[in-house]
Amino acid sequence: MNALLTGLYLVLLITAGRAGSGLRGPRRHPPIATCALFAAVATFSFLQLLAAPALFTALRRDRAAIADGQVWRLLTSTVVQDGGWPGTIFNLIALAVLGILAERLWGTRHWLALALVVQVLGSLWGLVVQPVGAGTSLVDFGLAGALATTAALATRHPLGFVALAAGLALLLLGDIHGGAALSGALFAVAAHRIQVRRSQAQVK
Helix, strand or coil, X not given: CHHHHHHHHHHHHHHHHHHHXXXXXXXXXXXXXXXXXXXXXXXXXXXXXXXXXXXXXXXXXXXXXXXXXXCCHHHHCCCCXXXXXXXXXXXXXXXXXXHHHHHHHHCHHXXXXXXXXXXXXXXXXXXXXXXXXXXXXXXXXXXXXXXXXHHHHHHCCHHHHHHHHHHHHHHHCCCHHHHXXXXXXXXXXHHXXXXXXXXXXXXX
């Protein structure tokens, strides 16, 4: 099962990145939000791994603690990691690549909205399938789902559909990352519909 999940992770992230690399927004957006989150994740994760392991317990997603009112854990769990050094490095690389592509496409405000939506919804799904955990991967997979969906809708890019199929498989397997990818996909569908309506209004 671990090998299957790892394969699906790689398929989703790589194909979504390839499909999203061809997308362009109406103007060039500097990756401000991506850099800010990257710096925050690197700082907290490295502190956790090198000097302060208690940060993980204090900030992680924890169903019992959240039920007691610590709802902020739905957000803070993104800046610490449950995958050790390999997971941390993998998550940071994915964040840098997919984050830059997404922010270049949608701009900083929409990027922040997307990241917030996928982190919260992905964490809520995580309370069902993985009650305790942490990591930046929810944002990474949410960005991937959004990029894949946009590429599938806007350009019919075949890799966008491959990425979405991998995300659906993860969801059906009860994996937390499938929920994050689905959240990103739904965000992208909503954004695409808004853009289409605006274009139609301008034509009229």
